[in-house]
Structure formats: C-alpha cells, structure tokens
Amino acid sequence: MxxxxxxxxxxxxxxxxxxxxxxxxxxxxxxxxxxxxxxxxxxxxxxxxxxxxxxxxxxxxxxxxxxxxxxxxxxxxxxxxxxxxxxxxxxxxxxxxxxxxxxxxxxxxxxxxxxxxxxxxxxxxxxxxxxxxxxxxxxxxxxxxxxxxxxxxxxxxxxxxxxxxxxxxxxxxxxxxxxxxxxxxxxxxxxxxxxxxxxxxxxxxxxxxxxVGPPADTDDDGDVDDKDYQQFNDCISGPEIAADKPGCLESDIDDDNDIDLADMAEFQRLFTGS
Ligand SMILES: [Ca+2]
Ligand SMILES: [Ca+2]
Ligand SMILES: [Ca+2]
Ligand SMILES: [Ca+2]
Incomplete structure (x- = not known):
C-alpha cells in the first residue's frame, strides 16, 4: 500500500x-x-x-x-x-x-x-x-x-x-x-x-x-486540491456502503469499495494544493 x-x-x-x-x-x-x-x-x-x-x-x-x-x-x-x-x-x-x-x-x-x-x-x-x-x-x-x-x-x-x-x-x-x-x-x-x-x-x-485519475486527484489534473475535495465530499458513502456513483473511483483511496473516514485520512495525506 x-x-x-x-x-x-x-x-x-x-x-x-x-x-x-x-x-x-x-x-x-x-x-x-x-x-x-x-x-x-x-x-x-x-x-x-x-x-x-x-x-x-x-x-x-x-x-x-x-x-x-x-x-x-x-x-x-x-x-x-x-x-x-x-x-x-x-x-x-x-x-x-x-x-x-x-x-x-x-x-x-x-x-x-x-x-x-x-x-x-x-x-x-x-x-x-x-x-x-x-x-x-x-x-x-x-x-x-x-x-x-x-x-x-x-x-x-x-x-x-x-x-x-x-x-x-x-x-x-x-x-x-x-x-x-x-x-x-x-x-x-x-x-x-x-x-x-x-x-x-x-x-x-x-x-x-x-x-479516471490517480487516487484523490478526481479531475486528473496532476494535483490534489480544493476542487478534488469538493468532488471527494460529494462521493462520501460511509463505511462499507458501496461507492457506486460515477466520478467517485478516485475517492475510494484505500480501494475497499466504500468512501469513508479512512479515505478522508488518506485524502488529507495526499493533499498538495493547486
Ligand atoms: Ca486535481
Ligand atoms: Ca440539447
Ligand atoms: Ca441531447
Ligand atoms: Ca474506501
């Protein structure tokens, strides 16, 4: 990982x-x-x-x-x-x-x-x-x-x-x-x-x-910034609730098919700013 x-x-x-x-x-x-x-x-x-x-x-x-x-x-x-x-x-x-x-x-x-x-x-x-x-x-x-x-x-x-x-x-x-x-x-x-x-x-x-961008870079523009966070926020599904909305693949950062606080922690770690 x-x-x-x-x-x-x-x-x-x-x-x-x-x-x-x-x-x-x-x-x-x-x-x-x-x-x-x-x-x-x-x-x-x-x-x-x-x-x-x-x-x-x-x-x-x-x-x-x-x-x-x-x-x-x-x-x-x-x-x-x-x-x-x-x-x-x-x-x-x-x-x-x-x-x-x-x-x-x-x-x-x-x-x-x-x-x-x-x-x-x-x-x-x-x-x-x-x-x-x-x-x-x-x-x-x-x-x-x-x-x-x-x-x-x-x-x-x-x-x-x-x-x-x-x-x-x-x-x-x-x-x-x-x-x-x-x-x-x-x-x-x-x-x-x-x-x-x-x-x-x-x-x-x-x-x-x-x-589809790399983990956390939801718009695939090479950074992880506020815009990516907006999309991440729209994608949050909660623990063990399938994240199946289009545009949310990059937000499941730990790749366990949900978007929850564990992904949030990873998102913050990957944050680069614009
Ligand atoms: Ca980005
Ligand atoms: Ca039309
Ligand atoms: Ca049309
Ligand atoms: Ca996840």
Missing part, C-alpha cells in the same frame, strides 16, 4: 499540471446545451453541443468533419467526435424531463430506425487510460422503448430505457461503462434491441466521459 502512494507522489512531482480529459457532450439541436453548472449523472462542466451528423464514408478514425471537443473546463483539446449510422435528429418540446437542464440534454437526440444500422460513435485523440463513459439513451415520451448500448472490443451489451425516474438513473436514462483506452480511441453504439420498433427507433441523447 505505501509503495502505491509513493509512486503517485513521484508522478505528481514530475508531471506537474496536465490537461484534464473529461468531456460533456449534448447531442441534439444547435444552441440547446445544458449550463456548465449541470452535472447530469456525472460531473458538472462545459457542455459541447453536436448534431451527431451521419458522416460518410464510414471510418472509425479521425475525419475532417469531426467535432473537436472542449473539455469540462472549456479548453480546446485534440479530441474529435463523429457519428455514423443514426440519421434522424429529433427533438420534443416537452417530456417528463421538461423545464430543466435534464430536458436540454434528453429532449433532443439522434435516432436510428434500422435494426441493422446502429448510431455508431467514435472518439479519437484521447489520452490512453481508464475512462468512465456515461451514455444517455432515453426516449422522451416512449417509456416502453429501450435502447441497446455496446462498445467495440467489449463483449455483451446493456439495455437502457423506461419511465422517467425523476432524476438520472443507471439503466433507465443512461449506461455506465468503464473503458480502457489503449490507442486514443473509443468506438461505441446505440441500437434497437431485438424485437424493438423500427418506427420509433432507438435514441442517443449525449454522453459524458471522465478519465
């Missing part, structure tokens, strides 16, 4: 500040992104607004048409996003989520109507490492409709959908996945599950991406 944290300290000392690699992306109509104070199921920060236009020819690699993303701090990055497959950009004026930033994220979305052509999303230019990916796949006003979410090179899939739970809920409004990036790239898909309606189709509303 001691050697693990010694390694972290050495890294902090030599790397200094590094660019955070976390992104919030609202797929939908222009100029309708949530405010940067909005966290959705993940972390607050700048929301990119992209149309998710179907790009041809098909390629999972960077294209000249990629939307270049700003990170959650609003800084330019070399990370590009494009989509192939879904072609029906829809929006609804009202749904159970109406009147909030939830609506700005969820009430506009990209739809595929083909059982054999998913909405395929590609990110390129990422730093390698472990990422939390939150994929919003919820159909406003179609609570019986579900979406299939799957990642390239990862076996299996998840089924997402249902009634509006009153707030974001895993399995209802989003899929939560941990993806290890080894070549700067993530490819993933939202499609119509077996037996689903091609008339209604499957909805993809947006996504959040968070690169």
């Amino acid at each position: 001691a050697s693990k944290y010694l390694t972290v300290f050495v890294l902090l000392g030599t790397c200094g500040s590094v660019m955070a690699q976390s992104f919030n992306v609202d797929v939908g109509v222009a100029s309708d992104a949530p405010k940067s104070t909005y966290a959705a199921a993940g972390q607050a920060g700048f929301w990119n607004n992209v149309s998710g236009a179907h790009i041809t020819p098909f390629t999972p690699n960077p294209t000249p048409s990629d939307d270049m993303l700003l990170d959650v701090e609003g800084n330019a990055t070399g990370v590009g996003f494009h989509q192939f497959g879904g072609m029906d950009l829809q929006s609804v004026g009202s749904s159970d989520a109406t009147g909030t930033d939830d609506a700005k994220l969820l009430n506009d979305y990209l739809v595929t109507h083909s059982a054999s052509l998913e909405s395929c999303m590609y990110l390129n230019g990422l730093q390698n490492g472990l990422y939390e990916v939150i994929t919003y796949a919820w159909f406003p006003n179609e609570s019986k409709t579900t979406q299939l979410v799957r990642f390239d090179f990862v076996p299996g899939f998840k089924i997402i959908g249902g009634d509006w739970p009153g707030d974001h809920a895993e399995g209802a409004t989003y899929s939560y996945d941990l993806i290890n990036v080894t070549s700067g790239h993530i490819g993933w898909h939202v499609g119509i599950p077996a037996g689903g309606s091609t008339t209604i189709g499957a909805a993809f509303n947006g996504f959040q991406l968070h690169k």
Whole structure:
C-alpha cells in the first residue's frame, strides 16, 4: 500500500499540471446545451453541443468533419467526435424531463430506425487510460422503448430505457461503462434491441466521459486540491456502503469499495494544493 502512494507522489512531482480529459457532450439541436453548472449523472462542466451528423464514408478514425471537443473546463483539446449510422435528429418540446437542464440534454437526440444500422460513435485523440463513459439513451415520451448500448472490443451489451425516474438513473436514462483506452480511441453504439420498433427507433441523447485519475486527484489534473475535495465530499458513502456513483473511483483511496473516514485520512495525506 505505501509503495502505491509513493509512486503517485513521484508522478505528481514530475508531471506537474496536465490537461484534464473529461468531456460533456449534448447531442441534439444547435444552441440547446445544458449550463456548465449541470452535472447530469456525472460531473458538472462545459457542455459541447453536436448534431451527431451521419458522416460518410464510414471510418472509425479521425475525419475532417469531426467535432473537436472542449473539455469540462472549456479548453480546446485534440479530441474529435463523429457519428455514423443514426440519421434522424429529433427533438420534443416537452417530456417528463421538461423545464430543466435534464430536458436540454434528453429532449433532443439522434435516432436510428434500422435494426441493422446502429448510431455508431467514435472518439479519437484521447489520452490512453481508464475512462468512465456515461451514455444517455432515453426516449422522451416512449417509456416502453429501450435502447441497446455496446462498445467495440467489449463483449455483451446493456439495455437502457423506461419511465422517467425523476432524476438520472443507471439503466433507465443512461449506461455506465468503464473503458480502457489503449490507442486514443473509443468506438461505441446505440441500437434497437431485438424485437424493438423500427418506427420509433432507438435514441442517443449525449454522453459524458471522465478519465479516471490517480487516487484523490478526481479531475486528473496532476494535483490534489480544493476542487478534488469538493468532488471527494460529494462521493462520501460511509463505511462499507458501496461507492457506486460515477466520478467517485478516485475517492475510494484505500480501494475497499466504500468512501469513508479512512479515505478522508488518506485524502488529507495526499493533499498538495493547486
Ligand atoms: Ca440539447
Ligand atoms: Ca441531447
Ligand atoms: Ca486535481
Ligand atoms: Ca474506501
């Protein structure tokens, strides 16, 4: 255990500040992104607004048409996003989520109507490492409709959908996945599950991406400061209560699946300031 944290300290000392690699992306109509104070199921920060236009020819690699993303701090990055497959950009004026930033994220979305052509999303230019990916796949006003979410090179899939739970809920409004990036790239898909309606189709509303930092450095920017403490504080679960909220992996510093006073003591020991 001691050697693990010694390694972290050495890294902090030599790397200094590094660019955070976390992104919030609202797929939908222009100029309708949530405010940067909005966290959705993940972390607050700048929301990119992209149309998710179907790009041809098909390629999972960077294209000249990629939307270049700003990170959650609003800084330019070399990370590009494009989509192939879904072609029906829809929006609804009202749904159970109406009147909030939830609506700005969820009430506009990209739809595929083909059982054999998913909405395929590609990110390129990422730093390698472990990422939390939150994929919003919820159909406003179609609570019986579900979406299939799957990642390239990862076996299996998840089924997402249902009634509006009153707030974001895993399995209802989003899929939560941990993806290890080894070549700067993530490819993933939202499609119509077996037996689903091609008339209604499957909805993809947006996504959040968070690169998992070293212990206590919740925003992966090379320091452990007040900002990390805010996130740590939001993550506290109590002894032996599973810490399963997105954005909390770095806060379980002793790696025993809860976030409690033992983690707090470790956090204070790792604190560096900005
Ligand atoms: Ca929107
Ligand atoms: Ca949206
Ligand atoms: Ca930090
Ligand atoms: Ca813990």
